């Protein structure tokens with residue numbers, strides 16, 4: 001029914017997403033794979049054509065972004081428009097599959113009276129239709145007051161070179177800077193609109209204007225205002241020094257360029273009159289864990305998206321990575 005491009009040689013002897021999970025599987029041709037914008041190298045091996053495309057999702061990225069009235073809509077299938085890591089892998093047992101996203105955010109968002117924390121759940125969506133989900137649902141001994149940081153290097157959640165991996169629902173999502181998307185946009189030292197937060201404010205990559213009011217002031221890498229706490233964790237927790245293993249190891253001190261939502265007000269290429277906007281920084285929190293505006297309910301996941309393994313109780317955690325548990329940091333025992 002579909003491609004014979006893929007060969008089971010050890011070059012790419014991993015599981016591909018099963019098209020049978022999709023309502024109508026696309027007929028897959030080499031042209032389609034190339035059109036998907038990902039990496040595909042083919043070579044001739046004797047008379048047999050062999051595709052070396054181990055990192056390539058089988059589906060094409062589909063995304064439509066439009067505004068209507070007071071709303072901006074992002075409709076997508078959640079498939080990235082760039083090469084991904086191999087999924088499933090040893091530390092992420094899930095397979096990328098198309099989603100049915102239909103997000104609705106305010107086209108002219110307003111700053112709210114209060115910040116809305118977002119320790120779990122989707123922060124926003126990239127312009128390629130892939131979601132930003134910074135907070136992993138991994139806790140020290142199930143204690144929600146100690147949440148493992150996905151990018152700390154202390155736990156292995158099977159992230160790929162895009163700081164991304166896959167939910168049990170098949171949703172590919174970013175925990176940090178989406179390197180493949182950046183490369184597709186030309187990277188470079190300039191302000192890059194990467195997507196929209198659930199509250200409607202735009203999200204930019206790491207560069208912002210030196211003077212937030214002056215686009216002619218040049219750009220610099222934005223520094224988050226968070227720092228590691230000093231000293232050691234309290235004895236009733238995981239113990240050890242504050243080393244970034246947990247989100248709670250950090251505190252906002254305001255030393256960087258950005259506020260506690262990892263954003264600031266200023267002009268941008270898309271908003272020459274100025275707008276509140278977020279940045280994705282290299283360091284914690286990378287993607288904000290707080291909303292400056294009011295998040296749209298269209299980003300809340302339905303229970304069907306959570307897909308606990310059969311026989312296990314449904315948990316309300318949106319970012320599960322069963323069955324692999326994080327290894328305990330050496331300081332925990």
Ligand SMILES: [Zn+2]
Nearest residue numbers: 133136165319
């Ligand atoms: Zn995740």
